[in-house]
Amino acid sequence: xxxxxxxxxxxxxGWLTGVEQIGYGGDYNPEQWPEEVWAExxxxxxxxxxxxxxxxxxSWALLEPREGEFDFAWLDRVIGLLHDGGVRVLLATPTAAPxxxxxxxxxxxxxxxxxxxxxxxxxxGLMAPTAPAYRExxxxxxxxxxxxxxxxxxxxxxxxxxxxxxxxxxxxSVHAQRAFREWLRERYGSLDSLNAAWGTAFWGQHYADWxxxxxxxxxxxxxxxxxQLDFARFSDAALRACFVAERDAVREHSTAPVTTNFMxxxxxxxxxxxxxxxxxxxxxxxxxxxxxxxxxxxxALAADLTRSVAGGKPWLLLEHSTSAVNWxxxxxxxxxxxxxxxxxxxxxxxxxxxxxxQWRASRSGAEKFHSAMLPHxxxxxxxxxxxxxxxxxxxxxxxxxxxxxxxxxxxxxxYESFWAQDLEFxxxxxxxxxxxxxxxxxxxxxxGHTVDLARPSQDLSGYKLVVAPASYLLTADDAANLTxxxxxxxxxxxSYFSGIVDQHDxxxxxxxxxxxxxxxxxxxxxxxxxxxxxxxxxxxxxxxxSAGSASMDSTALTGTVWADDLVLDGAEPVGTYTDGPKPGGxxxxxHRHGAGTGWYVSTSLDVETLATVMADVYAGAGLAxxxxxxxxxxxxxxxxxxxxxxxxxxxxxxARLPLGSPATDLLTGDAVTDxxxxxxxxxxxxxxxxx
Ligand code: GLA
Numbered sequence: 001x002x003x004x005x006x007x008x009x010x011x012x013x014g015w016l017t018g019v020e021q022i023g024y025g026g027d028y029n030p031e032q033w034p035e036e037v038w039a040e041x042x043x044x045x046x047x048x049x050x051x052x053x054x055x056x057x058x059s060w061a062l063l064e065p066r067e068g069e070f071d072f073a074w075l076d077r078v079i080g081l082l083h084d085g086g087v088r089v090l091l092a093t094p095t096a097a098p099x100x101x102x103x104x105x106x107x108x109x110x111x112x113x114x115x116x117x118x119x120x121x122x123x124x125g126l127m128a129p130t131a132p133a134y135r136e137x138x139x140x141x142x143x144x145x146x147x148x149x150x151x152x153x154x155x156x157x158x159x160x161x162x163x164x165x166x167x168x169x170x171x172x173s174v175h176a177q178r179a180f181r182e183w184l185r186e187r188y189g190s191l192d193s194l195n196a197a198w199g200t201a202f203w204g205q206h207y208a209d210w211x212x213x214x215x216x217x218x219x220x221x222x223x224x225x226x227x228q229l230d231f232a233r234f235s236d237a238a239l240r241a242c243f244v245a246e247r248d249a250v251r252e253h254s255t256a257p258v259t260t261n262f263m264x265x266x267x268x269x270x271x272x273x274x275x276x277x278x279x280x281x282x283x284x285x286x287x288x289x290x291x292x293x294x295x296x297x298x299x300a301l302a303a304d305l306t307r308s309v310a311g312g313k314p315w316l317l318l319e320h321s322t323s324a325v326n327w328x329x330x331x332x333x334x335x336x337x338x339x340x341x342x343x344x345x346x347x348x349x350x351x352x353x354x355x356x357x358q359w360r361a362s363r364s365g366a367e368k369f370h371s372a373m374l375p376h377x378x379x380x381x382x383x384x385x386x387x388x389x390x391x392x393x394x395x396x397x398x399x400x401x402x403x404x405x406x407x408x409x410x411x412x413x414x415y416e417s418f419w420a421q422d423l424e425f426x427x428x429x430x431x432x433x434x435x436x437x438x439x440x441x442x443x444x445x446x447x448g449h450t451v452d453l454a455r456p457s458q459d460l461s462g463y464k465l466v467v468a469p470a471s472y473l474l475t476a477d478d479a480a481n482l483t484x485x486x487x488x489x490x491x492x493x494x495s496y497f498s499g500i501v502d503q504h505d506x507x508x509x510x511x512x513x514x515x516x517x518x519x520x521x522x523x524x525x526x527x528x529x530x531x532x533x534x535x536x537x538x539x540x541x542x543x544x545x546s547a548g549s550a551s552m553d554s555t556a557l558t559g560t561v562w563a564d565d566l567v568l569d570g571a572e573p574v575g576t577y578t579d580g581p582k583p584g585g586x587x588x589x590x591h592r593h594g595a596g597t598g599w600y601v602s603t604s605l606d607v608e609t610l611a612t613v614m615a616d617v618y619a620g621a622g623l624a625x626x627x628x629x630x631x632x633x634x635x636x637x638x639x640x641x642x643x644x645x646x647x648x649x650x651x652x653x654x655a656r657l658p659l660g661s662p663a664t665d666l667l668t669g670d671a672v673t674d675x676x677x678x679x680x681x682x683x684x685x686x687x688x689x690x691x
Contacts (some may be wrong), residue, residue: 014257014280015314015352016156018088019052021398023316023353026373027088028053030078032362033061038078042085044374049386049391050086052353053657054261054318055079057147058124060094061481064141069103072148076181083154089316090259092144093156093246095138096162097124106133112173113219123366125167135245142249150254155225158258159318160246163285164239169269171235180215183234197504198226220426220645225505232419236271244278259283261318265302265470266308268422271415272309273455275518282310285357287320288342290332296650299342300633301441301453304350304579305413308453312404314352317343317356322356322383323371331369337681339386340393341648344683347397348635349450350647351403354394393667397685400666403639408623409444410454411437417473420499420505428529430561431497433470434606440469440495443610447618448626452637460485465621471498473505479515487520487594491621496562496602497527519598521571523593528563528581535560536580536603538587540612555612559603563587566602575601575613588613590620597621629655632678636688645686649678663688 016023025045030038033666045053056063057077064070083091103110103121105298109131110118119125124207127134142160149155188194191207200206205224209212216231217225245259262272264284276282284306288295306315322339323333334342343354355386361372373387421433444451444467452463456478460466466485471494486492500518502506508514510523530536538557556578563577566586575588591598597620601613618625628634637644643662649655655678662673663686678684 012641013039015402016052016088016257016281017220018156019353020401021051022347023052023355023396024048024394025050025052025359026054026356027319027358028055028059029058029358029360030055031059031074032364033360035074035077036362038081042081042087044357044379046085048373048388049395050087050359050373052090052355053158054090054092054355054360055082055084056094057159058094058097058164059092060097060141061099063094063145064099067105068140069135070492072144073394076217079149079152079154083152087154088156089152090157091145092159093138093142093250094224095142095160095242096126098127102127102134102137105129105246108174109133110173111168111171113168114170114172114175116172118155118173118602119168126161126164126242128171128173128175129242130171130175131173132175135242138242139245139249142246142626143252144249146253150250150256154177154603154647155254155256157256157281158247158250158254160243160250160258160260160489163261163263163267164243165236165267165270169267170231171238172217174605176238177215179238180231180234180362181210181213183237184230186211187230198224198230199223199504218487223390225420225423227251227414228423229420229505232269232294233416235282236269236274236415237264239270240275240278243275247278257281257314259318261285262309262333265298268415268418272305273415276309276311281316282306282313283316283318286317286346287319287321287325287328287484288334290325290328290330296341296345296633296648297442297445298438299345300349300445301353301438303346304407304451305453307350307405308413310350312350314402316353316355317346317351318353318355318613320346320359321371322357322373322375322387326370333371336382336386339383339388340683341681342652343390343567344646344648344685345633347394347400348405348633348637348648350637352401354390358414379448396666397686399485399641400637400639400644400685403637403641403644405450405635405637407450407452408464409449409451410460410466411441411451412456412466412468412471413437413453414455414471414473416503417471420501421470421472423505427497427527428561431529431533433472436469438493439502439607439610440467442607443614444606445633446630447611447614448628448634449618449623457481460490461488464623465489465491465493467493468498469495473501473503474499474515475506476515479519481520481595482516486596486598489595490680491597491599491617492519493599493601493617494510496525496564496604516598517569519591519602519659520589521569521593521598522586522589523567524564525567526565528565529582530563530566534580537578538565538575538603539578540575540588541688542612543616557605557609557612559587562602563603565604566600571598571600574616617628627658631655634658643689646690647676647678647684647686649680649682652680654679657684659686659688661688
């Protein structure tokens, strides 16, 4: 197939000029190949429908071989070839791969781990984000690139750095030590307020001199949790400051949008809701967990989180894999069609570019067994055929660009709460924030509900249901926001170990879960976590949400990990423990508050068991049950041209998709009526309504 011409399409503010169709391509690392390969690369990119590449991500050592000595000739030639071939460029700042000379000149600028061991060179990743030598050198190469290519017609955007927060996010170097103290002085103003916030009366940790305040390096016991939480905040802010400095250096010379590739859902160290405000376009990288046969659910969560971080605007999928991922324990190859299914799930959830790591498989280095668009097997391969087919199909979907996804359900995702819950000495090692988030998300996925990930502080009024699977740290203000949401008519479901501590990891005055008492009508008198292999039985009144009209039979549900000693304070128990540490005690409660309802689930139900409870929660929230078969993923995007339905069949059999109205299959051009079949493993994209 020849390169799709650049058709002027629906323009939207801040997008990549010249990429009005769905972006398609990958990381391009031409410096790994002799120059004669480059022309073939561009020819094959055209054949595959590639219109966008990320370039120069790890090229610092070649662009600046010695400090202050630059060589841009090769990059000029590559960008020229791409431009002539109609391939647009996201030009990288190469600051995720500092050159060996920088390490040699400034050994103090190396990242230091918690035990005091300095890192690198010889791998990749940034140096100490607060080290002046690293910051100065990073800005110098960024400025040189921006000056030289800021107005180049092929350079339509900037790809700053690479995956901030990986491979390491926490640095314990002398520079971090100094910067952490400055950050704390700024935040607390006085040692008195620092001592109060950190609760240093406990274990005699009171500070009388700022010089004695340390990064939480290795200690004989767990370090002060409030100190560790602040260090997580500081470390995230230090990385973000690196990004902002490079972004601003680029903006001096270029009006093209600036982005950086996030790892939504797999890099917990960066508070992406804060980062999302700093980038011009949100971008994400996602690698399917090959060990998980249902990894596509985790993919959907990552895509929904990315869209939520973008405030609903279209985003770029900058990296995923065509097949094997070399850093996973077993490099399980994608099955035929999986590359397309994964790509269309991202697209359906708001991605306007589908890109890969990487264009051409590397012969050398640590990632030579990673799949690529152009694999070691060359163009005679299955992967190449699927890559060209995907390029052709995305070329048929230009009208989706800029369209939006709507969600009725929000699932709370708060980095500070996750950082706090993951610290030591929590009531149960079995209570893991991510496990609960994944389980509730999986339930919602299976039930066909599109989900936004939301912060507890944001306006939630547009959602019919808000699920809080792991809100351990919940400030009084955020709890008030959730309570107001319920008062105004919303349905809130809270899982155990939520609303426990404030922003300093201190238990709320008034007791466990005190700030959610009004919304949930229940108090936690004591946590009753279970032994590792123990389970607990809940007698649940099925149909609880529509009591009176539905069956009032009891169902026995099995919980694990956790229970609470609950005191009812207005709530109705819809599930009661029949065994375990408190037989007869309330397990699942429902509370009418204002015009809305607050549910509390005090134990860990697995994804199948949750179905019973969630059916009632949906009914109470006015959410219609899904009418599609299990394993058929259906998402919708709405734009000026109509509503688009992306249907992905993850099963081995055909699936019927009820449409209820005539539609157009955008991949085949065929008109379809009412219901359509989605063959096993296949994808369909339908324009279901037209304005
Ligand atoms: C990350 C990086 C890429 C590459 C891929 C391999 O996402 O950004 O440079 O290492 O992983 O999966």
